[in-house]
Amino acid sequence: MITETVIALGDERDTTYTVQTSAIQVGACTAENGACGKRGVLTVRNGISQQRPAESSAVVITLCADHQDAAPRMHAAWVADARELQDPATRAEFLASTGVTD
Numbered sequence: 001m002i003t004e005t006v007i008a009l010g011d012e013r014d015t016t017y018t019v020q021t022s023a024i025q026v027g028a029c030t031a032e033n034g035a036c037g038k039r040g041v042l043t044v045r046n047g048i049s050q051q052r053p054a055e056s057s058a059v060v061i062t063l064c065a066d067h068q069d070a071a072p073r074m075h076a077a078w079v080a081d082a083r084e085l086q087d088p089a090t091r092a093e094f095l096a097s098t099g100v101t102d
Contacts (some may be wrong), residue, residue, distance in 0.1 A: 007082040015049035017082035023076045029064035038064035042071050046078045
C-alpha cells in the first residue's frame with residue numbers, strides 16, 4: 001500500500017514536494033516524540049527536492065499499529081502545506097522568513 005501525492009511549486013528552483021505514506025516491515029514508531037518505540041507498520045515521508053541548485057531532503061515519521069490512524073491526517077497536512085507554497089506570495093514570505101531572499 002502506497003499513497004503518494006506530488007506537488008510541484010512552479011518556482012524558479014523547480015521545487016517538488018512528494019508526500020508518501022507506505023507500509024513497512026522494519027523500524028520503530030517515532031510517535032509521541034520518539035518515545036513510543038513499538039514496531040512500525042507505516043511511514044509518512046515528506047520529500048522535498050529542487051533542481052536549481054540540486055538539493056533534496058526528507059522527513060520520515062514511522063508509526064506503529066496504535067498510532068497508524070494519524071497517518072492520513074499527517075499526509076493531508078503536509079500536502080496542504082505544500083499547496084499553500086504554490087502561491088508565489090506565500091512562498092516568498094516563507095523563504096524570506098528562512099533568510100532566502102533571491
